Amino acid sequence: MDGNEIIHKLIVGSEAIDRMRKEIDLVVRMILGFSHGVAWKDELVRFEGKDGFWEIRYKQRSMQNLKAECWIVSVTAVMELAYDTQDFRFAQVPLRFVKAVYGMLPLFVEGMAKECPQLDKSWQPLLDAADHS
Numbered sequence: 001m002d003g004n005e006i007i008h009k010l011i012v013g014s015e016a017i018d019r020m021r022k023e024i025d026l027v028v029r030m031i032l033g034f035s036h037g038v039a040w041k042d043e044l045v046r047f048e049g050k051d052g053f054w055e056i057r058y059k060q061r062s063m064q065n066l067k068a069e070c071w072i073v074s075v076t077a078v079m080e081l082a083y084d085t086q087d088f089r090f091a092q093v094p095l096r097f098v099k100a101v102y103g104m105l106p107l108f109v110e111g112m113a114k115e116c117p118q119l120d121k122s123w124q125p126l127l128d129a130a131d132h133s
Helices: 003-034 095-103 105-115 119-131
Strands: 044-048 052-058 066-073 079-084
Touching: 003 066, 003 095, 003 105, 003 119, 044 105, 052 079, 052 105, 066 095, 079 095, 095 105, 105 119
Parallel strands: none
Antiparallel strands: 044 052, 052 066, 066 079
């Protein structure tokens, strides 16, 4: 690979990582926003996948009562926090975890849909708008 090809791939890769980070944060925060006011059965819900898990924490008497975390199995087979909606240190997914967290977004969406069936009504206008764009 020559220098020009490396430059091109660095730029394209950087743009892809930035897009994935934005989409992770947008989707998670949007769905958490849609689920405010939902009566949660448990204070902690976990959606497990082969590469890690999502934890959703609900605190009834908290100003920020919904929190999402994504934990990824690292190279050393240890679970590492890769994304946290309430911890500024993890609000931007570390580079080494972006692809894994992005790959776990469907697990989050499907888990939240199962946990909060009311979400279907909340996000339906966005799904309809997407069909017309």
